[in-house]
Amino acid sequence: MFEKERLGEYEIKNLKELSRFAKGDIIKMTTLAGTGHPGGSMSSLDLYLVLFFFANLLDEPRDKVLISHGHTSPGVYATLARLGYLPLHDVIAFFRKAGSPFEGHVVKGTPFIDWSTGNLGQGLSAGCGFALSAKLKRENSHIYVVMSDGEQQKGQIGEARRFAKKYNLSNITTLIDYNNIQISGHCGKVMPQNIVENYLSDGWDVIEVDGHDHNEIYKALKRARTVDNPVCILANTVIGNGVGFMENTEKYHGNPLNPAEYKLAIEILDLEDDLEFYRDRRKGACAWRSSYKEAPMSIDPGDPFVYRDEDKVDNRTAFGKALKDLGDRNISKGQLVCAFDCDLASSVKTADFAKAHPDCFFQAGIQEHNTATMSGAMSTTGILTFFADFGVFGIDETYNQHRLNDINKTNLKLVTTHLGLDVGPDGKTHQCTDYIGLTSNLYHFKIIIPCDPNQTDQVVRYAAKENGNFLIGTGRNRWPVMSREDGTPLFGKDYTFDYGKMDVIRVGQDGAIITYGGMVIRAIKIADAFEKKGISLTIVNMPCVRAVDDGVLAELMKLPFICTYEDHNINTGIGPFIAQELLKRRYEGKMESFGVKDYGPSGETDEVMAAEGLDVDSMVKALSKVVKRKRRSKKAS
């Protein structure tokens, strides 16, 4: 815990020996697996040793060490094993073997690994999320982010630096393994960069050290804890350090040693060649399992707000009001609720929350990549975390950040507004017509698109109290409050949102429209138009766009015609999903999909919908052909 001014001789000797042995471990596990990254593991190794040796790993609130360049996993495993936190034999034997927790890139759940990494550039953002969380909870803990040098090229790191500076995250320290070699060669040739100037230009402190001098590393780490500013430790290292022929060459960045090289390296390191022992052991199975305990939360979801149409509340405002209510109820009871914004609070309606709970609102600027990762990381720390943004920024721009959140099984509540053609006059670049198509690739995200403010309110509260990642989506425009014939709200006091349930808005005999969001009101108008022609249509609202309601589907199977109708790319929305479900059930009627077929023009939403053939008139025309035909063929049969 960095009490001493500097390391004693004995400690240094000890660390040097650990380093020598750990280098052997790295070489053994990569050679045995026939895959992996020995070079960088060896250049980062002394940083890992000092860090994991002296950081507070055991007393809560403990320090966290994030490994941004996850491919140096052999260095991390060797260090943790040599320090007694991992089973050494298993680490060496089962590296990169399917079923073992010692994966190619570090995975959350291994002791002291709090974040799965592997795609470069995201580690500092995750670090910001953890550091912010620690500050909010007034925890005296420190967040370390170890990164590679090539990785510094990623723009997201600049975003994270600026955020850390703005919020004075002095509890964060980065260590850069500056071995100056990346896959394609010398960093200065691959992409010249003045890393020190980059950090200084964003207001950080920088300390340069010899990254293989344990005492220098120790002193820098100690100093970094006292500086009232985020600190970058630039560690000058040597790739393949300790094994002459591996040093300063890119060859061993991503390639293990061959048998001859292996023998030579073990000789150089003066270690025992026990590879056969591990080769035998690898034939078995790794019994060691990793585990991760989620930080507990205790959310009071509150009572739903019920809006009447005359309240003129749009879905994004309903989200904003529910968010504020969640904040009001929970923060005072000690359950933190936080919201992140990327310069759109007034549009995505987090401004009221921000005003009421300024300490729990984070203005991250136009830095969506950083914000997506940061909010994901924070969401794993027992804080109910929302990230609200326009669809094109919160989903399209940040898909891969959410993919890593998903891999990390975060607990993020992602709320995106301005979805679909509903965005109106902003035009093509702002038309997010892929929110389902993208998010449904994420294995652990649930997607919900409510259709009115009352449903929105309930969905927000539902997602708040359920564990896991949610995407909640709204448009830009106000959609009317759904009501029963007696004028009472359909999603009022007696309604409870239930994930996976479809809402039958109207029952008809001649066909069905399955839809969601802002198209529900249009579907009602379409059905009204058909009603006048003596044709009755069922309308189903499907807020959970990737879940199936067996009961409702069973009813729909009886109808001669089913269509999906959505403000979304026709190829990737609910259309193919419903088709697959209908085929499974051997539906014998006719099915059609209606959705967006290309980027639309810039104009009022109704104009844009008309241009895409998705407005009420175009739909009535299009459906008239099919629904009529179906009735005729019915008579004919």
Add this chain to the structure above:
Amino acid sequence: MFEKERLGEYEIKNLKELSRFAKGDIIKMTTLAGTGHPGGSMSSLDLYLVLFFFANLLDEPRDKVLISHGHTSPGVYATLARLGYLPLHDVIAFFRKAGSPFEGHVVKGTPFIDWSTGNLGQGLSAGCGFALSAKLKRENSHIYVVMSDGEQQKGQIGEARRFAKKYNLSNITTLIDYNNIQISGHCGKVMPQNIVENYLSDGWDVIEVDGHDHNEIYKALKRARTVDNPVCILANTVIGNGVGFMENTEKYHGNPLNPAEYKLAIEILDLEDDLEFYRDRRKGACAWRSSYKEAPMSIDPGDPFVYRDEDKVDNRTAFGKALKDLGDRNISKGQLVCAFDCDLASSVKTADFAKAHPDCFFQAGIQEHNTATMSGAMSTTGILTFFADFGVFGIDETYNQHRLNDINKTNLKLVTTHLGLDVGPDGKTHQCTDYIGLTSNLYHFKIIIPCDPNQTDQVVRYAAKENGNFLIGTGRNRWPVMSREDGTPLFGKDYTFDYGKMDVIRVGQDGAIITYGGMVIRAIKIADAFEKKGISLTIVNMPCVRAVDDGVLAELMKLPFICTYEDHNINTGIGPFIAQELLKRRYEGKMESFGVKDYGPSGETDEVMAAEGLDVDSMVKALSKVVKRKRRSKKAS
């Protein structure tokens, strides 16, 4: 064209008058449309005026002006109209009206708009693509990128800066409209940033000017053309400049003036209030149309290479060899072929091309966002442009950059390797199981996943000669050469790749497996196993994963069972797509999908496949139930 040292009195007076009128135009069009961004349009206006007045717009090779902050479109339209390049009355009357080319964010095809923008942070990357293209073609033209201040927060800009410095793109000049206000208020409060230091830290020159002083702007632009370095002009401006009550307030960033404010502003500007004239005109339709002429290309696709299995060539190597052959054939004839890499050339197999054509190969470092945009922009300039990367970086990380490429109807050949679980021991973060799921959201991308090196070779040549965006995907492992029973290659000399065609690899009676890529060989093994049980399966290779081959599908309809089998997220691959097609055709057999259901472990590909139940043995087990049952029920009927 910047001949004079400084502007004359008359020119300055003229520009001032133009500025005053154009401000009125901005206010009129946004007020009339009831939407738009007047504030920033007015702060950028004087930059636009000087730039469009003095840049070489008319003589080829002409200068290009990219508007990175596309929401200042009213300023651009007003400038171009006042300079005589756009019809003033239409610009004012039809701004943001559906069907008019004067969209909310500037759209390619409007005169002198070469790149559609709207999502911040990508403009400089596009500028790098154009600047690089101009340098390669030895064109004496200059690329200007106008950006906002808030936008500087985006990390992608840092990536582009470093690239521009590395390749000494001294033909690029950025102008930053530093009005210090973004949507949420003062930039220094939203996200403190030292923009000048950021640019200097990446080795750029910076010139600061008063962004409303035409002469200062002129002189800076003139100087920037002579400096042998990329130059950033930081223009100190005032949001809402020229109309007192609009100045220095974020309110008018994204809000038009109301009628009273409008009247006041027009009075302040001493202009005629002719809004009614335009209001009447807006009731009609905009007759003016934009158009864009693609830069012509003349590609010699060459003759396909034919590999035998003993050549031991994997698909990514086959891509690399085809790429080099395309380079060899075309570059010498004056048709440029370029390839971009993000520090993975040795893995994605662009290294041979790089060696043979070093001037046409660009090592962009670990900066995928910048590279995706840059390569997209270059692909519109008559250069056959490839961007090769791992799937997780080339698709997942850069989806939104490709979305803007797609909106810009680029001509990019995106080649991604290491797709799916085939990536093997790198583990979860490197498993790109969403390449179809993501890319199929892009309206103008064609996706092709060839199944062996011979098909890969033909697909690369096909995409090279066809216009438009292509995603070509390969795995990491070597997949065998597909051959006929006589041992000749299935995709040999007598084969011609035809987009949309499915390949029937084997004909059976009891069911069909539709698959692609590395699963084809597994499907053959599965069919072999069933053959022994007296059950024969059809195997269909579907390289064009979002196209339907009616002929082949018609044959499949006769079979009692069809399954899809893919190394891809089961929810977003070919499964639902095929289901929809089968439902459309009223398929009465049984259909099942097999694909990836969660992130897999880190291990050898076969181990990982087994963990996901997608290896040959698991599949035989799973299919045995269905195929057998089908045959029984057949007998029963």
